[in-house]
Amino acid sequence: MKRFVSFFLTVLTALNLNAQTPKYLDNNAPMEERIEDALSRMTLHEKISMLHAQSKFTSAGVPRLGIRQLNMDDGPHGCREELEWNTWSPAKWTNDYVVAFPSLTCLAATWNPDMSALYGNAISEEFAFRGKDVLLGPGVNMARTPLNGRAFEYMGEDPVLASEMVVPYIQHVQQNGVACCLKHFVLNDQETDRFRVNVNVSERALREIYLRPFEMAVKKAKTWSMMGSYNLWQNVHCCHNDALLNGILKKEWGWDGALVSDWGGTTNTQEAIYGGLDIEMGTYTDGKLRESEFTYDDYYLAKPFEQLVKDGKVPMSVLDEKVRRVLRLIFRTAMNPKKVIGNQCSEAHYEVCRQIGEEGIVLLKNEKLLPLEPAAVQGKRILVVGENATRSLTQGGGSSELKTLRDISPLEAIQQMYAGCTVMHAQGYVSGRAVYDRVDRINADENKRLHDEAVRMAREADFVIYVGGLNKNHGQDCENGDREGYNLSFGQNELIADLAAVQKNIVVVTFGGNPYAMPWLRKVPALLHCWYLGSEAGSALAGVLSGKVNPSGKLPVTFAQRLEDYSSMRFGAEGYPGTNKQVHYKEGIFMGYRWFDLPKAAQQNFLKSEHAQDLTAVGQPLFPFGFGLSYTTFRYGKPTISATGDYGWTVTVDVTNTGQRAGKEVVQLYVGRKDKSGVARPVKELKYFTKVSLQPGNTKQVNLFIRRDDLSYWDEKTHGWNIEPGTYNAYVCASSTDVRGVVSFKY
Numbered sequence: 001m002k003r004f005v006s007f008f009l010t011v012l013t014a015l016n017l018n019a020q021t022p023k024y025l026d027n028n029a030p031m032e033e034r035i036e037d038a039l040s041r042m043t044l045h046e047k048i049s050m051l052h053a054q055s056k057f058t059s060a061g062v063p064r065l066g067i068r069q070l071n072m073d074d075g076p077h078g079c080r081e082e083l084e085w086n087t088w089s090p091a092k093w094t095n096d097y098v099v100a101f102p103s104l105t106c107l108a109a110t111w112n113p114d115m116s117a118l119y120g121n122a123i124s125e126e127f128a129f130r131g132k133d134v135l136l137g138p139g140v141n142m143a144r145t146p147l148n149g150r151a152f153e154y155m156g157e158d159p160v161l162a163s164e165m166v167v168p169y170i171q172h173v174q175q176n177g178v179a180c181c182l183k184h185f186v187l188n189d190q191e192t193d194r195f196r197v198n199v200n201v202s203e204r205a206l207r208e209i210y211l212r213p214f215e216m217a218v219k220k221a222k223t224w225s226m227m228g229s230y231n232l233w234q235n236v237h238c239c240h241n242d243a244l245l246n247g248i249l250k251k252e253w254g255w256d257g258a259l260v261s262d263w264g265g266t267t268n269t270q271e272a273i274y275g276g277l278d279i280e281m282g283t284y285t286d287g288k289l290r291e292s293e294f295t296y297d298d299y300y301l302a303k304p305f306e307q308l309v310k311d312g313k314v315p316m317s318v319l320d321e322k323v324r325r326v327l328r329l330i331f332r333t334a335m336n337p338k339k340v341i342g343n344q345c346s347e348a349h350y351e352v353c354r355q356i357g358e359e360g361i362v363l364l365k366n367e368k369l370l371p372l373e374p375a376a377v378q379g380k381r382i383l384v385v386g387e388n389a390t391r392s393l394t395q396g397g398g399s400s401e402l403k404t405l406r407d408i409s410p411l412e413a414i415q416q417m418y419a420g421c422t423v424m425h426a427q428g429y430v431s432g433r434a435v436y437d438r439v440d441r442i443n444a445d446e447n448k449r450l451h452d453e454a455v456r457m458a459r460e461a462d463f464v465i466y467v468g469g470l471n472k473n474h475g476q477d478c479e480n481g482d483r484e485g486y487n488l489s490f491g492q493n494e495l496i497a498d499l500a501a502v503q504k505n506i507v508v509v510t511f512g513g514n515p516y517a518m519p520w521l522r523k524v525p526a527l528l529h530c531w532y533l534g535s536e537a538g539s540a541l542a543g544v545l546s547g548k549v550n551p552s553g554k555l556p557v558t559f560a561q562r563l564e565d566y567s568s569m570r571f572g573a574e575g576y577p578g579t580n581k582q583v584h585y586k587e588g589i590f591m592g593y594r595w596f597d598l599p600k601a602a603q604q605n606f607l608k609s610e611h612a613q614d615l616t617a618v619g620q621p622l623f624p625f626g627f628g629l630s631y632t633t634f635r636y637g638k639p640t641i642s643a644t645g646d647y648g649w650t651v652t653v654d655v656t657n658t659g660q661r662a663g664k665e666v667v668q669l670y671v672g673r674k675d676k677s678g679v680a681r682p683v684k685e686l687k688y689f690t691k692v693s694l695q696p697g698n699t700k701q702v703n704l705f706i707r708r709d710d711l712s713y714w715d716e717k718t719h720g721w722n723i724e725p726g727t728y729n730a731y732v733c734a735s736s737t738d739v740r741g742v743v744s745f746k747y
């Protein structure tokens with residue numbers, strides 16, 4: 001009897017609860033029904049309030065209905081320190097310290113999607129723990145110029161590499177109930193004049209290169225939100241660009257997320273209403289220029305929009321379409337019962353940080369100097385030179401800067417790793433403070449003193465480890481400005497050359513998000529590039545220097561000899577950074593390795609046909625896209641190819657570790673037309689890659705896949721994808737210029 005009564009009471013309670021719980025609060029109800037139910041209960045003002053900022057980093061919910069606000073925060077490499085509700089000043093919390101994960105260019109340099117999955121899971125645990133619902137990142141703008149101040153936040157020059165590496169990051173962030181806000185959509189490929197520049201780009205280049213990573217993130221990762229970029233396309237701001245946001249993103253790609261403006265990227269109400277914008281975020285009253293208290297109601301999508309609806313000048317349906325997207329974002333995150341609690345600064349997160357850093361470091365040169373095994377250099381004198389050996393590279397850089405709990409610097413980690421040696425440090429140069437909006441002028445006398453001191457100490461040492469490169473100062477790798485040139489700054493070229501002149505055992509280690517000139521390259525026996533490694537920078541670097549870790553990173557960008565070798569730099573100011581607020585991507589699809597791969601004659605013809613200002617010959621890259629050395633060696637067998645049903649083709653190749661150490665190799669597959677093509681096409685384009693781990697002497701059979709769509713190009717006549725029948729080459733490569741085997745196939 002007792003059991004019957006308790007069962008009966010249970011059923012009654014459940015029925016009763018159901019009667020009380022409105023559908024929009026019922027986590028078991030279908031999402032779209034929850035949305036419609038919530039919408040039906042909201043007033044006009046409540047709907048409008050959801051569509052714009054209510055503070056620096058939040059947009060409103062509906063307190064009356066128990067619908068949560070959205071808590072957003074930067075950035076792609078970690079959860080930004082808490083700022084005040086309504087100013088850019090730090091809130092001075094004492095519990096918002098985080099792990100700084102490596103820069104996304106470092107993640108791309110791992111060429112290992114498993115690292116992206118680890119990254120996405122760990123960073124979203126930190127965001128969830130801080131109560132954040134929207135992570136303002138990742139960024140997948142393209143590295144068309146090595147001067148872009150924000151390239152360190154992005155994933156290189158190739159759309160396939162960026163797509164494959166960003167998708168797992170987004171999937172694993174969103175699995176934890178935190179939304180990604182993929183940015184900056186689209187063509188935000190420079191910082192100079194970012195608020196006003198209109199980008200002129202061919203339809204093919206737009207579709208095949210610049211939109212591609214965003215398209216894959218929408219179709220494969222289903223990013224829940226995206227951020228419009230400040231710049232314009234077709235002379236319309238991308239934060240409310242009907243053709244881009246309604247035409248391509250929401251209609252053609254079928255995207256159901258919420259489009260957030262960049263901060264202050266909204267410029268007028270009509271375009272904001274009809275141009276695809278869903279949440280207007282910003283800084284000041286008019287979104288850009290003036291600071292005043294609590295005037296978020298003055299935003300374009302606030303009172304002005306509300307009045308237009310009230311006056312019947314804008315149909316309620318237009319408003320509701322936006323509110324549905326914002327409600328969907330809230331139910332996916334802030335009101336998602338499966339959203340994780342997360343954690344902050346756990347050892348697991350530091351481990352992920354270090355692992356990604358270790359796999360992203362690229363060994364560019366090594367003439368029998370590395371690894372410096374601690375046992376082999378016991379008792380030796382190691383001089384560490386350079387400001388980046390001790391400088392924090394997690395502060396500065398703009399909105400991606402982080403307040404970290406624990407960083408281990410290269411110097412500290414080298415001192416730990418080589419405890420049996422005498423480790424000294426000479427700063428070598430000084431670069432000034434990490435400021436956002438101006439280049440810190442440095443004291444030349446101070447730099448000369450530091451230079452001379454370092455060279456004197458280098459003479460006495462057994463080994464020199466130079467740790468320099470770029471940093472997060474304005475004019476280096478920093479938002480809201482581009483680099484001033486292709487050279488390393490602060491007298492580093494002269495310093496490296498002078499150090500190499502007195503010390504043959506010198507390893508150059510550079511940090512930075514962009515390639516740079518290396519006039520001293522022939523003089524140094526070893527070179528590592530580290531991007532930005534985050535909180536475990538020292539550990540990751542020391543692991544590679546000592547041989548504890550065998551480097552396996554590959555370049556996600558081309559390192560050219562000279563700035564003018566880049567195709568984007570061949571068309572004067574018109575090509576970069578633009579004139580009269582117009583920039584022209586005159587290089588079209590021939591950007592990055594697609595340009596350097598062209599035969600000299602083809603390069604010349606292209607430059608002439610596009611009326612380039614500079615027709616001089618283009619130098620071969622210092623280090624090509626996809627390049628990276630290892631402490632071991634790999635042999636590739638002869639590739640074979642087979643058709644795999646209606647899927648496409650499978651290329652199979654044996655890869656053997658022919659060295660003495662375990663190592664990882666990134667096997668890259670590029671595809672290009674063998675037959676003549678009806679349109680200009682790159683020689684070959686990256687279509688697939690896989691990273692294999694091999695013990696010494698072991699061989700693995702590696703399968704590389706080509707899908708039918710991989711053969712397509714964007715046809716500007718039909719405004720759609722097209723595949724030319726005929727014969728194609730599949731290039732099995734160790735880098736974009738290191739072809740280990742070619743097989744052809746017919747379509």
Ligand code: GLC
Nearest residue numbers: 074075136183184262263399
């Ligand atoms: C900045 C950046 C954007 C960032 C936002 C919030 O201007 O362009 O990437 O997420 O504002 O800080």
